[in-house]
Amino acid sequence: MKKFDKNKLILGLAAPVLAIVTALVITSVIIGVTGKDPFHAYQVMVDFGSKSDSQVWIINKATPYYLSALAVAIGFRMNLFNIGVDGQYRIAAFFAAVVGGSLALPGFIQIPVIILVAMAVGAIWAGIAGLLKVTRNVNEVISTIMLNAIGASIIGYLLQDGRLAEKEGNLIHTPYLPDSAHFFEIPTQPKPIFGFVVIAALAGAAYWFVLNRTRFGFDLRTVGRSESAAQASGVSVKRMIITAMLLSGAMAGLVGMPTLLGVSYNYGTDFPTGIGFTGIAIALLGRNNPIGMALAALLWGFLERTGTQLEFEGYAQEIVGVIQGVIVLCVVIAYEIVRRYGLKAQQRKVGEELAAQARKSDKAEASA
Amino acid sequence: MKGPLVRRVSTITAAGITAAALAFTLTACGESSTESGGGGKGKGIGLAFDVGGRDDHSFNESAARGMDKADKEFGYTSKAMTAKNGETEADREQRLNSLAEAGYNPVIGVGFNYAKSVEKVAKDHPKTTFAVVDSVAPGNNIDSITFGEHEGSYLAGVAAALKSKNHKVGFIGGVNNALIQKFQAGFEQGAKATDPSAEVTSEYLYANNDKGFNDPAAAKEKAKGMLDRGIDVIYTAAGLSGNGSIEAIAGQKGAWAIGVDSDQYQQPGLDKYKASILTSVVKNVDVSVFDVAKSVKDGKPLTGPHQYLLKDGGVSLATSGGFIDDIKDKIEAAKKSIVDGQVKVRTSP
Numbered sequence: 001m002k003k004f005d006k007n008k009l010i011l012g013l014a015a016p017v018l019a020i021v022t023a024l025v026i027t028s029v030i031i032g033v034t035g036k037d038p039f040h041a042y043q044v045m046v047d048f049g050s051k052s053d054s055q056v057w058i059i060n061k062a063t064p065y066y067l068s069a070l071a072v073a074i075g076f077r078m079n080l081f082n083i084g085v086d087g088q089y090r091i092a093a094f095f096a097a098v099v100g101g102s103l104a105l106p107g108f109i110q111i112p113v114i115i116l117v118a119m120a121v122g123a124i125w126a127g128i129a130g131l132l133k134v135t136r137n138v139n140e141v142i143s144t145i146m147l148n149a150i151g152a153s154i155i156g157y158l159l160q161d162g163r164l165a166e167k168e169g170n171l172i173h174t175p176y177l178p179d180s181a182h183f184f185e186i187p188t189q190p191k192p193i194f195g196f197v198v199i200a201a202l203a204g205a206a207y208w209f210v211l212n213r214t215r216f217g218f219d220l221r222t223v224g225r226s227e228s229a230a231q232a233s234g235v236s237v238k239r240m241i242i243t244a245m246l247l248s249g250a251m252a253g254l255v256g257m258p259t260l261l262g263v264s265y266n267y268g269t270d271f272p273t274g275i276g277f278t279g280i281a282i283a284l285l286g287r288n289n290p291i292g293m294a295l296a297a298l299l300w301g302f303l304e305r306t307g308t309q310l311e312f313e314g315y316a317q318e319i320v321g322v323i324q325g326v327i328v329l330c331v332v333i334a335y336e337i338v339r340r341y342g343l344k345a346q347q348r349k350v351g352e353e354l355a356a357q358a359r360k361s362d363k364a365e366a367s368a
Numbered sequence: 369m370k371g372p373l374v375r376r377v378s379t380i381t382a383a384g385i386t387a388a389a390l391a392f393t394l395t396a397c398g399e400s401s402t403e404s405g406g407g408g409k410g411k412g413i414g415l416a417f418d419v420g421g422r423d424d425h426s427f428n429e430s431a432a433r434g435m436d437k438a439d440k441e442f443g444y445t446s447k448a449m450t451a452k453n454g455e456t457e458a459d460r461e462q463r464l465n466s467l468a469e470a471g472y473n474p475v476i477g478v479g480f481n482y483a484k485s486v487e488k489v490a491k492d493h494p495k496t497t498f499a500v501v502d503s504v505a506p507g508n509n510i511d512s513i514t515f516g517e518h519e520g521s522y523l524a525g526v527a528a529a530l531k532s533k534n535h536k537v538g539f540i541g542g543v544n545n546a547l548i549q550k551f552q553a554g555f556e557q558g559a560k561a562t563d564p565s566a567e568v569t570s571e572y573l574y575a576n577n578d579k580g581f582n583d584p585a586a587a588k589e590k591a592k593g594m595l596d597r598g599i600d601v602i603y604t605a606a607g608l609s610g611n612g613s614i615e616a617i618a619g620q621k622g623a624w625a626i627g628v629d630s631d632q633y634q635q636p637g638l639d640k641y642k643a644s645i646l647t648s649v650v651k652n653v654d655v656s657v658f659d660v661a662k663s664v665k666d667g668k669p670l671t672g673p674h675q676y677l678l679k680d681g682g683v684s685l686a687t688s689g690g691f692i693d694d695i696k697d698k699i700e701a702a703k704k705s706i707v708d709g710q711v712k713v714r715t716s717p
Contacts, residue, residue, distance in 0.1 A: 156575020170480035170547040269576045274454035
């Protein structure tokens with residue numbers, strides 16, 4: 001029993017190690033082909049990435065990525081591909097900014113109100129896709145990606161001078177949130193860390209607890225493994241789909257909050273886009289595991305932080321994008337290889353045991 | 369089956385990693401990157417591009433020409449860096465910060481997206497001169513450069529209305545924001561003033577995503593759609609995306625493209641299509657970039673808002689190719705009426 005566990009642990013570590021080593025080799029070759037020294041690039045990345053202001057930058061950058069990955073992972077765990085996190089967090093942040101900008105309440109009410117509005121809007125937006133899936137059997141990949149486009153158009157329509165936004169120079173944005181809505185910061189040097197990292201950590205803990213330690217989480221994972229089996233054991237698959245989409249959307253609603261409550265204090269034409277898609281990559285990389293995704297989000301932040309520095313050192317700016325893509329591919333492939341290897345090893349072991357048993361009984365028969 | 373031991377081990381490992389990561393961060397060990405940066409002045413211009421990069425044959429390229437001129441005249445080795453699609457404030461701040469830390473002066477954010485980050489980073493580097501193109505940012509070491517795009521676009525509208533055989537002209541904007549609306553407003557007003565019966569169609573690639581300046585495929589489709597509807601002169605204000613629409617227009621005989629920001633007829637990258645480029649609304653970003661570099665060099669850095677209008681030569685209509693020589697007089701007349709103030713060009717449609 002103990003030996004088997006050790007094997008499992010080694011197998012578990014093998015996948016990420018294999019992936020990272022392969023990714024490093026491939027990236028080195030690519031950098032080499034562009035005529036640059038890959039080892040110098042890694043040295044620049046490590047040196048620059050470990051500076052104290054880089055650490056702060058990376059954590060701040062990783063916070064929304066992590067929330068986005070959680071939102072995606074909720075869907076993944078039950079085989080739902082919520083590709084619409086991008087639209088969900090943007091429309092959520094937009095309406096949260098509109099509501100927040102029109103209210104002036106004390107901070108301890110104002111901030112929760114903004115966050116709840118964001119979660120509610122995100123949930124509704126994702127819920128549409130869930131509803132379409134259970135009532136009309138519309139594939140959620142199609143509906144969520146369509147809803148991304150619809151969301152962007154709605155924001156584009158409302159985000160105009162005279163509608164829900166105001167003009168400031170060439171930027172158009174919703175009215176600024178009052179000071180009471182500014183989220184707290186953790187005073188690190190030289191720049192502070194956004195306090196929303198605490199919420200992200202709590203969200204990660206909640207994700208782990210709900211999925212692994214509650215009846216609901218069990219049902220959700222069961223549906224993910226096999227819908228028919230879940231149905232047969234009395235789980236309402238339709239209800240689970242709707243609930244999972246709502247939860248995923250609510251989590252997506254949090255993605256824009258670090259930016260809204262900590263940086264921009266409004267939703268404008270310069271509000272970051274595309275974090276929902278980054279979340280998919282991070283959820284894949286972190287294998288839907290709350291800690292794995294946290295590390296993946298930090299890795300992403302690290303790569304982006306050091307990427308600009310690489311450009312400064314004369315490397316092509318696109319290198320970081322290549323590294324990111326290669327890592328994700330390697331991780332997906334490495335896990336599959338290790339999974340198959342593990343399966344084969346297990347089969348062999350079981351086969352050997354059975355054979356041994358058969359031999360034993362043969363012997364017993366012979367002697368009898 | 370996963371035994372209880374493994375679960376405990378992985379929990380412990382996880383807790384350990386988290387604790388280590390936290391400890392690493394809270395002590396914020398090591399120096400900050402700002403402490404190690406050298407401050408050698410006079411290295412040259414630090415240019416931070418918007419999406420699309422240096423070779424967009426348009427807006428960024430114009431800024432780059434100003435930088436090249438400064439390099440040549442002052443012996444600078446300037447540095448240019450490029451934005452990615454879907455950037456955040458943090459990315460832009462980092463880019464400007466790196467340039468300022470490395471001792472580049474002035475540091476110029478090319479594009480209105482840099483307004484806030486320039487304002488913020490300029491505060492941390494009071495001895496460096498910053499500039500932002502297409503926007504106004506407060507700060508006593510910031511030069512805010514804006515252009516009279518609406519005036520240049522008005523002239524483009526005049527030319528388009530005169531050259532359209534079907535009396536149908538089109539405008540394609542990269543992103544529906546206040547800046548690009550200036551182009552649209554001027555173009556529509558100029559076309560209507562010249563030919564009241566002309567039909568002006570204005571469309572945007574993206575409502576609010578800056579990818580619109582970096583998506584030639586989308587512009588190509590948009591332009592094809594317009595051509596199919598009989599629109600035969602199309603003005604595209606969309607940075608790098610404009611290459612796509614020029615390509616589509618060049619595929620149709622008798623249709624004209626109007627370029628933007630740089631004189632696109634002269635762009636080597638667009639050589640294949642130049643017979644279809646009627647003219648370009650040139651925005652002399654290069655002049656403004658050189659101006660601020662020279663001012664720093666002379667020890668009298670430019671600060672505060674600076675407008676480069678039609679009357680200052682900040683914007684103009686390119687004549688290369690000679691396709692608008694036959695209507696030169698009418699364009700000159702329109703130009704004069706704007707410069708004299710008889711015609712007031714709107715800045716929003």
